[in-house]
Amino acid sequence: MIVVLVEKGPDGLAVEVSRETVTFARSLSEAGGGVAIDAVVVGEVSDALREQLAAYGVRDVHRLGGEAYDSFAGAAWAAGIESVLAATTTVVVMAAGTPRGNEVLAHVAARRGVEMAANVLTFGGLSPFVVTRQVVGGQALEEMRLGNRPAIFTVAGHAVEAAPAATPGAATLVEHAPDVAAADLIARVVSSEEPEPDLSGDLKSAKVVVGAGRGAGSAEGFADLVELTELVGGSMGVSRVVTSLGWRPHHEQVGQTGSRISPDLYIPCGISGAIQHWAGCSSAKAILAINTDADAPMVTKATYAVIGDLHEVVPAINAEIRRRRGE
Amino acid sequence: MTNVLVCVKRVPDASSEVVLTADGQSVDGRFAGFTMSTHEECAVELAALVTAAGGGEATALTLGDAEAVEQLRAALAVGCTAATHVVADPQRFGPADVAREIAAVVRDHEAAGRSYDLILLGNDAADSGDFQVGIRLAYELGRPVVNGVTHVSVADGVVTASGAGTDGYETYRVPVPAVVTILEGGVEPRYPTVPGRMKAKKVAIEERTPAGEPTGPNRVKLALPPPVPSNVQILGKGADAAPAVVDVLEELGVLSR
Numbered sequence A: 001m002i003v004v005l006v007e008k009g010p011d012g013l014a015v016e017v018s019r020e021t022v023t024f025a026r027s028l029s030e031a032g033g034g035v036a037i038d039a040v041v042v043g044e045v046s047d048a049l050r051e052q053l054a055a056y057g058v059r060d061v062h063r064l065g066g067e068a069y070d071s072f073a074g075a076a077w078a079a080g081i082e083s084v085l086a087a088t089t090t091v092v093v094m095a096a097g098t099p100r101g102n103e104v105l106a107h108v109a110a111r112r113g114v115e116m117a118a119n120v121l122t123f124g125g126l127s128p129f130v131v132t133r134q135v136v137g138g139q140a141l142e143e144m145r146l147g148n149r150p151a152i153f154t155v156a157g158h159a160v161e162a163a164p165a166a167t168p169g170a171a172t173l174v175e176h177a178p179d180v181a182a183a184d185l186i187a188r189v190v191s192s193e194e195p196e197p198d199l200s201g202d203l204k205s206a207k208v209v210v211g212a213g214r215g216a217g218s219a220e221g222f223a224d225l226v227e228l229t230e231l232v233g234g235s236m237g238v239s240r241v242v243t244s245l246g247w248r249p250h251h252e253q254v255g256q257t258g259s260r261i262s263p264d265l266y267i268p269c270g271i272s273g274a275i276q277h278w279a280g281c282s283s284a285k286a287i288l289a290i291n292t293d294a295d296a297p298m299v300t301k302a303t304y305a306v307i308g309d310l311h312e313v314v315p316a317i318n319a320e321i322r323r324r325r326g327e
Numbered sequence B: 001m002t003n004v005l006v007c008v009k010r011v012p013d014a015s016s017e018v019v020l021t022a023d024g025q026s027v028d029g030r031f032a033g034f035t036m037s038t039h040e041e042c043a044v045e046l047a048a049l050v051t052a053a054g055g056g057e058a059t060a061l062t063l064g065d066a067e068a069v070e071q072l073r074a075a076l077a078v079g080c081t082a083a084t085h086v087v088a089d090p091q092r093f094g095p096a097d098v099a100r101e102i103a104a105v106v107r108d109h110e111a112a113g114r115s116y117d118l119i120l121l122g123n124d125a126a127d128s129g130d131f132q133v134g135i136r137l138a139y140e141l142g143r144p145v146v147n148g149v150t151h152v153s154v155a156d157g158v159v160t161a162s163g164a165g166t167d168g169y170e171t172y173r174v175p176v177p178a179v180v181t182i183l184e185g186g187v188e189p190r191y192p193t194v195p196g197r198m199k200a201k202k203v204a205i206e207e208r209t210p211a212g213e214p215t216g217p218n219r220v221k222l223a224l225p226p227p228v229p230s231n232v233q234i235l236g237k238g239a240d241a242a243p244a245v246v247d248v249l250e251e252l253g254v255l256s257r
């Protein structure tokens, strides 16, 4: 059996990257002659979540409950997955390549003394079990052998498109309330401040997205970009550099660890086009890149490009739009 | 007193074109040069801040070939006061091997009277991107591990570690000794000063051979992603391109409102 750690969003449903991971698991299952796919979920499991997982072909939904799961502890989540493994014959353990997914599966791998592959894109065969994953910040691909069982790996965000199964599963709820050792609860989240409201819904459905990366220079460097976003009636989407530096909120991040967008037009300004960013914007119908570097991957992959400093180009575009509107 | 061990890795600078070695086993960094992962630069900065606040030593550790001493000197120039170099070909070591080697150094140092309240690592290395050395190290040593935070402080034997996480801004409090893995973004790594560099040159770096035979990274081979042919239409250079851009916006019908 294949076990997939499924993460939930604020709505209590499986997040897109977890649904992608279940979709990936189905292709493994088919290659392996139809091995069952089970989900592991921490905390509440609503009927809506079970229906969703059923549509994705999940057989059993293992729910980890109890006081140990009131706040996040990587080791406790791993202990919960171990209790699922103990009750089943599991050959593969998977999660999305999110912070939680990579952390929890690394715990499981360390406890089991087996290897783990992070950010897998494809699998190359079952015997031997070989996966291809992203290394060197996505600039190279590594073929890696997973010789031990269970094979443990995380799937890079947006490596596959989430799609429901042809034949739904039963998604039968199986309760687990494992005895979590005190040692597994030492490193536990003791306080969390409300996350920023997740406003990424607008970004995912926007017809036009104005993108901004390190080239914006600073939090203050966004004024013209925000104005352009307003003039085209679009949404702002940024690179991870921008959210890491705190220039813009995380819900605006496009890419492997952010949203996947599919606008009619994407206008990335000062974004190099790293593979993890590309993973989130490759389904844009057209791309108009603005970059000082004519050789930046974002420029060579774009439909249109302007070579120049965004702090000069963007205000000029804004002025031209206003001029044509007679403002 | 808080003693900190900070683990760093020499990685090829991937900001320019990536070239692979002929055997497809590693990145050929001879042209692009080498650096330290950004997450680890921040971990070194945090090590310097924690030891400056509480007193104690910040020790840098690397497993790498002879040239990796460059990264240890870089850490010594910005606040670390001691360094240990496990001299080995890093390509032969998988994440579990590296964790075992770090644990062996910690045990030896602690047996010799130098204990570490806090061990810092990067959340993931810029080259191999395994996302697991810190966690495996914690299991080797039987210590708690906090993963992927941007801020760390130590007071009264308690490590407070925090950062933006899945459930919002998350805070952990764990007793020392503990392992914490760092993400960039919380602190600004300082630039080395000239006296800092001079001091770094004088520090005697402990050199060691690996404690065990590595099992390896399970790597079959590396490959570069296939090149994508470019069909880009260049609309112009600089501000002069604005009319051509707005023509495209009109053509695509994104300006109608």
Ligand SMILES: Cc1cc2nc3c(=O)[nH]c(=O)nc-3n(C[C@H](O)[C@H](O)[C@H](O)COP(=O)(O)OP(=O)(O)OC[C@H]3O[C@@H](n4cnc5c(N)ncnc54)[C@H](O)[C@@H]3O)c2cc1C
Binding pocket: A119, A137, A138, A212, A213, A214, A215, A216, A238, A239, A240, A241, A242, A253, A254, A255, A256, A257, A258, A269, A270, A271, A272, A273, A274, A275, A276, A277, A280, A290, A291, A292, A293, A296, A308, A309, A310, A311, B129
């Ligand atoms: C596991 C993992 C997950 C990741 N997930 C994501 C993700 O979800 N999303 C994401 O975006 N990244 C992600 N990254 C990071 C990614 O690898 C890149 O580091 C990041 O996308 C680079 O951001 P950037 O393009 O803004 O910065 P850079 O790569 O530094 O590029 C800046 C660009 O701006 C141009 N520029 C500079 N100044 C100007 C100017 N004045 N005017 C115009 N152009 C200018 C430069 O020529 C350059 O092309 C991830 C990385 C890893 C390892």
